[in-house]
Amino acid sequence: MGDALFDMVADWGQLIVEAATNVGHLALFSWNALSWLVSRVPQRDTLLSSFYQIGVRSLPVVALTGTFIGMVLAVQSYYQFSDLGLETRLGAVINMSLVRELGPVLAATMLAGRVGSAMAAELGTMRVTEQIDALTCMGANPIYFLVVPRVLACVILIPSLTIMADFMGVVGGMAYSVYVLNIDQFHYWQNAKDFVSSWDLFYGVLKSVFFGAAIALVSCHRGFCCGVGAEGVGRAATAAFVISFVLILMLDLTVGITLDTVHNYFWPKGTRVF
């Protein structure tokens, strides 16, 4: 009994130490990446390649997800709202949910799944096959060469992806509401316009910047710390998505509360920023 308790305490202790070490290592890694980001401009070729991989190739999947989530929101909200005779308010609900929450979170989740895992697997393979060591041996800094372009691409392009998800969601929700549920188009848009402000759009886009930075840093960090062999690469790719997803949700809450607090401080309820 005593031994089992001792082992359990030891296991928990080890887990906590490992978690604290990983967090510390990720913080140092992020600081290192940030230092390189501000001290030297990345090479054009590597930056363009990252922009293409992360931005252009993510567009179709983000647009598709946005469209479907807009339509799903219409389907799920319609019956509750129609019972109350408020179906023309669907536009307000769908658009507000999309631009403040679902657009940024879904775009970030798709980016974490499509790009984050790929980045972790690619960098992990480079670690396992000694390509990162080779870079270092040739006097190149791997963080500057491999991490900075990816972080920049994620941070710069995720707002565009979010706006694309928002736009396609709005279009999808409207199309389903107007053409399938036969809601009056004029009132649908009028209500949406009255409820959703530019601040709401800005709020969602600003949150996405934090999501982009978290996805890139976590995924690159997992790739750099990859274990040996194919199993190590697989674990790195999985961990990159899981940690990124958890961080997206945590950031969604904390950044959301912070932005709301700031907004309510400067522009109390009832007034609009823009």
Next chain:
Amino acid sequence: MQSTHLTNSEGAQLLIEVRDLEVRFATQTVLRGINLAIPSGQTVALIGESGCGKTVLLKSLIGLIKPYQGATFFAGQNLANMPEKQLMAQRRRFGFLFQNAALFDSMTVGQNVAFPLRQARSHVPEAIHQVVLSKLAEVGLPDEVISKKPVELSGGMRKRVGLARALASNPEVLLYDEPTTGLDPIVSDVINELILRTRKHHTATSVVVTHDMRTARKVADRVVMIFPLERLADDEPQIIFDGTPAELERSQDRRVSQFVRGEAGERLMEMRENL
């Protein structure tokens, strides 16, 4: 910054020096009490059985692996105390041929070989192309491979491209990690010849990690043998042989002679006991 002696006991100029090096990974000690001084222009073969720490020692020479204790000096300067930018500049004086070549998958052969030149910013783009072609020719590869991706090449060709990349910036020190492992005897001999030719033409200091005795005999001026720590008593040195290839053949140490002749010896007895 701490500086070391620049000459050995014979008065030769030292380029690399390892002092009381100890390397650990988590709780496992891989190297302990390693002392090694390599004069400029010498070719040293590091031999020893798999897992004894040869590659770890090789990577320590360029500062890829940080010592737990002790230090590695290059041109009189302690690599561990160097600021990052100075360390990056010093590393450009090295060429490293990795065990599996470690070519960048996302780049073509030409871009791989050009990479150290672009890093050093020592050549204009037109000159870089000429250097890439000449280095590929030096390792016996045709111009056509320049646009191929590493995945399209055979193991031997990848090793040659790796060698061309290591040689591209005419480094002062060349580090080879098991250059002939996984290659057939003929391609192995080609690689050995290339190492010899490189030594002749570039007068570089070389360290070759290998467990291929033909390579050690053929290319080295000096052979250093490392023994796995788990097979040594606490007070025994990890370097069990340091001498010329001829002295290696005459060594009376049973551990050395067994390795040279490729005899399993007491390892077979251990296997039988475990069965």
